[in-house]
Amino acid sequence: MSYNTRIVLASRPQGRVKPENFRIEEQPIPVPGNGELLLKILFLSLDPYMRGRMDDAKSYAAPVAIDGVMEGGTVAEVVTSNHPDYTAGDIVLSHSGWQSYAISNGIGLRKLDPKAAPLSTAVGILGMPGFTAYTGLLTIGQPKPGETVVVAAASGPVGATVGQIARIKGARAVGIAGGPDKCAFIKNELGFDAAIDHRAPDFADQLKDACPNGIDVYFENVGGAVWDAVFPLLNPFARVPVCGLIAQYNGLDFSGKDRLATTMRAILTKSLTIRGFIQREFIDQRPAFAEAMSGWLRSGEVKYREDIVDGLANAPEAFMGLLEGRNFGKLVIKVA
Amino acid sequence: MSYNTRIVLASRPQGRVKPENFRIEEQPIPVPGNGELLLKILFLSLDPYMRGRMDDAKSYAAPVAIDGVMEGGTVAEVVTSNHPDYTAGDIVLSHSGWQSYAISNGIGLRKLDPKAAPLSTAVGILGMPGFTAYTGLLTIGQPKPGETVVVAAASGPVGATVGQIARIKGARAVGIAGGPDKCAFIKNELGFDAAIDHRAPDFADQLKDACPNGIDVYFENVGGAVWDAVFPLLNPFARVPVCGLIAQYNGLDFSGKDRLATTMRAILTKSLTIRGFIQREFIDQRPAFAEAMSGWLRSGEVKYREDIVDGLANAPEAFMGLLEGRNFGKLVIKVA
Structure with a gap:
């Protein structure tokens, strides 16, 4: 409870991803500095692109470092805020990775309205x-x-x-x-x-x-x-x-x-x-997307299915299943 | 002089094109019917795409038939016209293929102004x-x-x-x-x-x-x-x-x-x-191209080089040279 659980890249996969490519660690919960926030992760998105980040091949994004926290989109709650734009209790979309707590300086965060849609959809159909x-x-x-x-x-x-x-x-x-x-x-x-x-x-x-x-x-x-x-x-x-x-x-x-x-x-x-x-690349279409997709969800023209797995410790196994097509719907880890 | 010389596809190449894939024929000059024109070919364009037409593989265009005249863009002079839009002496861009005379019903022809530019450029820099x-x-x-x-x-x-x-x-x-x-x-x-x-x-x-x-x-x-x-x-x-x-x-x-x-x-x-x-596919840009390119040629911003080979009988050899990079500039056969 008083620890930050994090899953790091222990080694780069040779071919198929295996459990030993990950390592689970417990660390003290970090303390936010001036202008920073402490985030408690509620949901972690698991997506195929993460497989690419485990390699050190040249790509559009840098690889995850060995012993670095696995990357990923997250929905989080602000626990402590030393940042003028956020207060404790705010719900945000962040890119905090495979861990239960994270520090943010506010850059790249987006506030979410918990009443507008189920929070997990921010990394799924609306994300x-x-x-x-x-x-x-x-x-x-x-x-x-x-x-x-x-x-x-x-x-x-x-x-x-x-x-x-x-x-x-x-x-x-x-x-x-x-x-x-x-x-x-x-x-x-x-x-x-x-x-x-x-x-x-x-x-x-x-x-x-x-x-x-x-x-x-x-x-x-x-x-x-x-x-x-x-x-x-x-x-x-x-x-x-x-x-x-x-x-x-x-x-x-x-x-x-x-x-x-x-x-x-x-x-x-x-x-x-x-x-x-x-x-x-097409980020300027994001507002048009949000408006269109919200409308399609309301009208029932677009439906979605989520595959929510409980517990951060299950992320490696769920991710390996994703790469083999064992999930059924958008795979999300319920972290807290 | 009183014959139509034509080069037909004798056989489909297996790999590299060989002289025996072509056959040269002499036939009576055809007689235009009602609404038709007799064209005398002045220039024949030789282009790499013709290699594709020699195969019967699926493509954006039908293959040349065995014993059919090899396809190609041409600049031609109207010899006889039974067509209201053309008179003898007109110079046209046509797609009459590897032959010295051809019949046309007028479809796809475009009149050329011999004073505007050298005629061969109609199948080259301006074509x-x-x-x-x-x-x-x-x-x-x-x-x-x-x-x-x-x-x-x-x-x-x-x-x-x-x-x-x-x-x-x-x-x-x-x-x-x-x-x-x-x-x-x-x-x-x-x-x-x-x-x-x-x-x-x-x-x-x-x-x-x-x-x-x-x-x-x-x-x-x-x-x-x-x-x-x-x-x-x-x-x-x-x-x-x-x-x-x-x-x-x-x-x-x-x-x-x-x-x-x-x-x-x-x-x-x-x-x-x-x-x-x-x-x-982009044919609607043709007028803009003609205007821009004419301007660039006048200003000297675009230069071009032609490789003009005399005599239709030399087309097969010139074409085989084109496929091996032996030409230097736009390859055109001076037919008449």
Whole structure:
């Protein structure tokens, strides 16, 4: 109770993430200095991008240091404030990482209204994953009425939102997910036009059948075998926003012949657009997103599902499950 | 003189194009019907995209049929007109292919003013290659002042124009070409900031040295080994318009490990845009291009070089040379 529990990166994974890559530590609760706040973490968001931060490969963000606290978006309560803009009891969105307490100087914090929406949604449908879906689909994917939008990890927080916004924009939404429960959920609960189980032996054929007019937008958030099935179905002028490659994060690489030349040839002959992005590039769309998404949630046009795991100590196991598709909905750790 | 000479596709190439893939034929000059024109071809444009038409692989355009006339853009004189909009003596831009005479119903023709510019430029700097450079660089590449633009085949009609427009827009232009003569030409005559010989053993290192701030726009028109050298130098948010892959057209494919996963990872972590295109997608920019390019030619801000080969019978050999980089400037066959 009087300790700060934190989970640090003990070692960099070689391929698959293992429990020994993490270490749990107890430290004294830090004391805020002048102009600083002490935050008590309520919810920690677990997201696929964190796998990238465990490597020291060059990326858009610096890696987590060995023995450093694992990074992550959080919802927190202000315990003590030496900062003029905050008082004890305020609820804020912060990026405090995998720990139970944190110091902040106020930079990058955003106050949350606990009455407006459940607090966990600030790291889910109303937060980074929801905004990733919104901006990637609308800015890069640009689905037109009647077009076919395909998204993988379709029961996850990004994929589920992509499909629902595609339908709001008049497009056909085809979701790919792992197993019958997730497929039933995206089709029956979220209203996707079709749901394909990527574990089915005839997955590629099923996808082809579900896309009789080809694919106009493929929202890429998994990579790997799903890409192989999607690629031949891409229509001329198809758009491929790339926001994640979870199937490749563990280094489970492709083998066999080099497909780069074939891919480049298709990019040329089909006039394809392949565009990597991270949501913060489009941060100026954040207010429009907040307004649109709040409206869609009120009207019921967009639904979301959360997978809330109790206790910070369970974060490593939950995260490893996320990388293998064992979660079902937006994975959030209830820290306090 | 009283025959139509035509060059047809005798067989589809297996890998490298060979003389036996072509057959030269003499036929009676065709007679135009009602509403039709007889055209006498003056100039035939030879362009890398024609290699793609020799295969029956799926592409944005149908392949040339076996025994069919090879496709190509042409400048022609109207010999006989049964069409109200044309009279004998008119000079037109047409797509009449590798032959000395052709029938047209008028669709797709554009009248040319022989006094405005040398006629061959209608298939060069003021035609498809010039427009490809203009629209690909400005619409997709979007170079900003101070950015670095790299283009390969930089002494060719597309590459040379890309580099010169990049400089007009305030960017740094780095050209890649084959051999010291072409490199001297793009640096000394066209004003590129740097010229790199892709045949140099330390080509990749030279390219890196010439791009100390990385690459913001890579105008891809060759593929193959040049792409391998460019790829690691791409900056975050780099744009890659893809208009050709001449190094791959002959099926000289990469071998070794599959680089698709690595490429996709870079697209993600660097927020890259890779965008295939053909110029006719942006046809509404054609008038703006014609005005801008005419101005740049008058002011001397854009220069061009043509490689004019006399005689239709020499087209196959000239085309095979084009695919191997033996031409120097826009390759045009003087047919009549």
